[in-house]
Amino acid sequence: MKILIDNKEKKYIVKNEEFHTEKGLITKEDIINAKEGDKLKTHMGKEFTVIKPNINDYIELMKRKCSILLPQDIGLVIGFTGLGHKDKVVEAGTGAGASLLSFANIVGPEGHVTSYEKREEFAQIAKDNVKQYGLENTTIKNKDITEGIEEEDIDMIFLDLPNPWDVIESAYSSLKIGGFLAIYTPYIEQFQTVHKVLKKNGFKNIHVREGNIKEIEVKNKGSRPNSRMAGHTGYITISRKL
Amino acid sequence: MKILIDNKEKKYIVKNEEFHTEKGLITKEDIINAKEGDKLKTHMGKEFTVIKPNINDYIELMKRKCSILLPQDIGLVIGFTGLGHKDKVVEAGTGAGASLLSFANIVGPEGHVTSYEKREEFAQIAKDNVKQYGLENTTIKNKDITEGIEEEDIDMIFLDLPNPWDVIESAYSSLKIGGFLAIYTPYIEQFQTVHKVLKKNGFKNIHVREGNIKEIEVKNKGSRPNSRMAGHTGYITISRKL
Amino acid sequence: MKILIDNKEKKYIVKNEEFHTEKGLITKEDIINAKEGDKLKTHMGKEFTVIKPNINDYIELMKRKCSILLPQDIGLVIGFTGLGHKDKVVEAGTGAGASLLSFANIVGPEGHVTSYEKREEFAQIAKDNVKQYGLENTTIKNKDITEGIEEEDIDMIFLDLPNPWDVIESAYSSLKIGGFLAIYTPYIEQFQTVHKVLKKNGFKNIHVREGNIKEIEVKNKGSRPNSRMAGHTGYITISRKL
């Protein structure tokens, strides 16, 4: 898989096969031989640049049937849990695989990410997405995580579910001493319940945070926070087994 | 190096030697043999638990002579640049090594982080900090990065400097096609200059963001955003060589 | 003038004349005799309630050809300057008259608001809007305020102009000792210039503030900050002649 970008900054995922565009085609051979930074031309002369396939580009372009976590929320989970190479991660629900791919890209070949998704269709889409990107350190289970986490000695568990409180007890068993549980919830009532159940199950260092990322437009007429900003995404509750 | 935690959640870095506390000592042998999750007791009976040495624990406890970037800002840089294992990173200034350690922990043994620090004393502290943690994928250069970046084919460059604009031109040369430049600045006037110089040097997808992370206190008397919250830390400007 | 509301909470301004709706009409006599709280029926049976004509209802419904200041920004100006009955206010530019009406509604018959608007069409619309609402403590001048403020002994001056810095010197002369100058600007570069010129002209207690009013949706499925929130409106710089 490669990512091409045209001169209007539009990006395309291309597989190792002929690439068809409105302005002509690029041969399979050209695609296969292309390296990062190369310029490829269609037979009609339109130029594309091969760029390093960044995980965020891929997540933006991959197939999905649901909304996905934003880079800012995934980044906050990574920043506050100190996720790194070699770590073992469990997460649910998989959705299209955005957080799965982000975590797998970080933990690398010595680490592993197991993702639970109870909806078969979504699990299949995520499997296809992971396969196309080429990461080999993931397992997608078409199972309901509220029935139990099978993995042990986990460094970080991430939950993006409507009812994360039903997983907290088994999350505690699965985590290493020092491991983190990160829970993303859009609603206030959800973090209130999560907080209560975390305390009851012995989790420590419980922090509920809300990330308000403001984008600042810098234009000729002046700079100001973007007034169409994303606003609220969700609350991130991070706690620890100590 | 190991991290111990007592029953009041206070954490300690211990080296492979006898560990002295106010409530007695733990022998060198016990320290060396300890595994994650083990409970160690001093000769006076005080108990410590060995936890997985998380990078954030270490950064919190390590030696420093300056303020350090917060996990939220490091997380946002990671989230928006899609940093992952195998990536090659350049950064400046090193300071005590907080962002260096965070990035190195992510890029892993197949990646590398080179950090420029012109103040000799700080470079030495950072070298000691990295050595103690045991990461072997870093290089700390006691050099002024405004005199030029020597590395090439870089995936991500991160700058936390008073005058980042002086590095933008050489950052452009050092980056791969598709690579990211992330610049952290506390002041408005800084991102205004940074934005101008980025545009002039051909950077694309320039985004200036401000992260306002709100912590919500959940207590018996009620929940509310913490009124002693950290507030503003800085602006993060991320752009790309395309 | 009266304000009627139907059972879907839609509001209507009615003058002392017959009121036509899609569901029939209400006679002039009924309108004239109606008191707050009365229910009026069209000849086809649709019911309307007469409500106290609140200034915000009126501003929402009145004629305009431009965007208007939001209640939150007007409220912050009032809150931080302590505006009250009897105060003498000068403001520019008038626009449709939203801030003029809000201030006039507060300063009352013993106070006065003079508003400068250089565009004749806007000045006329604002005059019509004020006349219809029935406040008699205002003067709208079809003049460019940058050519000088003619009023003296003013308690509060409010500027919502592209170039407020051109008015700062004459604002200083017009204000009482202890009076406030409040300046609303959407852009960062504007408050930077405003701040500089305020200091140069001897203003004290200079505060630049940004109001981020978050609305929280409380629904059956849960509560959360509205994700389509208004976001940034502008910066409010308030200073004082001391």
Add this chain to the structure above:
Amino acid sequence: MKILIDNKEKKYIVKNEEFHTEKGLITKEDIINAKEGDKLKTHMGKEFTVIKPNINDYIELMKRKCSILLPQDIGLVIGFTGLGHKDKVVEAGTGAGASLLSFANIVGPEGHVTSYEKREEFAQIAKDNVKQYGLENTTIKNKDITEGIEEEDIDMIFLDLPNPWDVIESAYSSLKIGGFLAIYTPYIEQFQTVHKVLKKNGFKNIHVREGNIKEIEVKNKGSRPNSRMAGHTGYITISRKL
């Protein structure tokens, strides 16, 4: 009562009597004859300027035994309810009288503010504060508002109480058609209960808002949001009897 300010911008309330300072005294005669803008000198030569007694200056300086509402929160209540001269207001609890004074300063001699305070000591302090400022359009009742609101045809009711839900039913009876109920609460759980009880009692146009006022420091080394900012104060829930 007059307000004097020294050359370090420190303000003083002075009554019509001799004014003693560390740097000498000002005679009763000088105080009584002083007009806004006059400069007064102590016998030792220290100079004070007489400024217009702004309501916020007075609130800042007056006697109190409790925390008071900030100008920003009072301003948002005024802005969103469109409070103006002639309005009839009821509020509770009085505390030191900060919101009482702010509202009374706006509604003027044709309006009135009735304030309920069940703690006798607080009621007395507030009475003294109002008397010293000289507003004659207020009534402070040393009563528990949860036992019923005695006033009728009210334009705006403001509650700053631990249990505002106990007042919602009687607030509905007291308000005019079109009148507003504004409730200030620091905690999330409070606005959740308030919202439920408002709906049950027939209130319309219910809006829960959180005001995050950011102050921006403009200094020589650069501008940035103040990192010691106040942060969260409370939630303001405004609804209407329609």
